[in-house]
Amino acid sequence: MAEDTASARKPAHIPFHRAWLVALVACLTIVAAAAFAAMPGLLTEPLHTEYAWSRGSIGAAASVNMVVYGLIAPFAAALMDRFGIRRVALVALATIVAGAGLTTVMTAAWQLTLYWGLLIGAGTGSLAMTFAATVTDNWFVERRGLVIGTLTGASAFGQLVFLPALAWIVDHQGWRPAIATLALTAGVMTVLTALVLRDHPADLGRRPYGATAFVEKPEADQGAARRTLRVLYSSVTSRGFWLLGGTFAVCGATTNGILWTHFVPAAQDQGMAVTVAAALVSTVGVFSLVGTVLSGWLTDRVDPRALLVVYYAGRGVLLALLPALLGPEAGAAMTAFVVVFGLLDVATVPPTIMLCHRAFGADGAIVFGWVNAVHQVGAGTMAVFGGLTRDLTGGYGPVWLLAAALCGVAALLALRIGRGGGNGAEESEEDREDEGARV
Structure with a gap:
């Protein structure tokens, strides 16, 4: 009888495994999200000058962003187990775009706390180290150390890539075009994530990179949050x-x-x-x-x-x-x-x-x-x-x-x-x- 299951076939010797494309998109997503972490330092003086808001109130919005970023991560991991990496990433990116867009039309300091602190904090926190770890665990058996190191290092790299350009935009064009640039970047990553990112190799009938046998997609963990x-x-x-x-x-x-x-x-x-x-x-x-x-x-x-x-x-x-x-x-x-x-x-x-x-x-x-x-x-x-x-x-x-x-x-x-x-x-x-x- 012919064997037609993926588990019965030997790994195909192909020059490029889909896992690397998934890792690349995940890396770019982390880079785009990390760019938002560099922005508060560039916003302090422009917002203080334009709105006469105290630096303390501007710092409070940055504080809320950081706290929400940290608190959301453990639950984001549980949500990825429950609903899948792709869905959580898409919702997180949409939240980031919404928060950035609303920040450009804000008129009060409390709105900065809500839009930048809460929305962008929740979105970027969902695309942090737990996101990197989940992508790596699902798609790689070999080279996990290399991939997780690259993905976690992508956060610092995101600030490296965007910060000088954002500073130039703020200095020459104003703070709103800089935030709009970040929102556009997150929007592009939303499209790439929808097209490329998948929760598990089994969704495509593939093995994880380096696996010698087909790996079934784990059942959704209903109790992950608990x-x-x-x-x-x-x-x-x-x-x-x-x-x-x-x-x-x-x-x-x-x-x-x-x-x-x-x-x-x-x-x-x-x-x-x-x-x-x-x-x-x-x-x-x-x-x-x-x-x-x-x-x-x-x-x-x-x-x-x-x-x-x-x-x-x-x-x-x-x-x-x-x-x-x-x-x-x-x-x-x-x-x-x-x-x-x-x-x-x-x-x-x-x-x-x-x-x-x-x-x-x-x-x-x-x-x-x-x-x-x-x-x-x-x-x-x-x-x-x-x-x-x-x-x-x-x-x-x-x-x-x-x-x-x-x-x-x-x-x-x-x-x-x-x-x-x-x-x-x-x-x-x-x-x-x-x-x-x-x-």
Whole structure:
């Protein structure tokens, strides 16, 4: 009897697997969504000038965006299990386009919080690391590390690609054309997603890349959202969760919360051109990608806690030096700052993911989703604090010094992760050797 099932056939030797096209579209989608994260720093001065809104109220909208971005991610993963990657991505992109379009016609500060903070925060948060992880898990058996590394690094790359161009548009054409450009980009990605992205290779009768047998599409997980909440409930009783969350909150406060949101206006206060300041932030984005890849390589070989201590301590030193480095020109010292800060910027992610896995086992990915939500809360809090400090003191000096001090606290907390029993108990040497063998 002839075998006509996909599972009975050997993998076809074709030069290009559909999984790579799906990964490419997913990567472009993440890039487009990430570009919105760079925009608040460019909006602060134009909105303050046009509407006379306080920088605190503008920072509040950025804060809501960051918090919603973080909180939506664990549930977005559950929704993808329930309704599929493609549907969730399309709804997220449509939400982003709607939020961006409404932002261009807003007339009150609360509308900025609603449109940019809530709508765009929910849309971009749904297309973050959980989106990258789900696409990779469904479509790849081989090359998963390469794909997940590329997709997660696409976020920093998105800011790299768009920020200088957006800064030029804001400087020469105004802030509304810049947002319209982002909305158009998201609209294009909506079309590409509808045409190319699929939930699972089985939808097309294909195997995942590298699979030796046909893989059936998993049944929709009706209880995924409940599991997400159950994991949260169980993990918050662990000291390990709060140590991981506390360090990662400082990570968010000292990257998204202050550097991505307030560096450009702080540089403008010192007489630096907005396009130059935006180019410096983009340089941070370039080296963030390099730093993340290098950090992932080190995490397989060095105690992740030690890496976090070095990363946070180094970041603290840099932030303490920043007030003395800011000026009208981007000299060699400032260039060195952005290069080194970029290398440390997202480097905290691989060791934090590894520590979540070691402490919480099979629930480690979901726990990291919640730890990442705490990261965004820290980012949002610092975004508001930075704006209020600028309104009250006329400068950002105290903000940089507070951020440096928080990094010192995070370095000390990192030393205690995995010590003291509970879910955060330090793994045995035998467990570590087993994990090294698996790697």
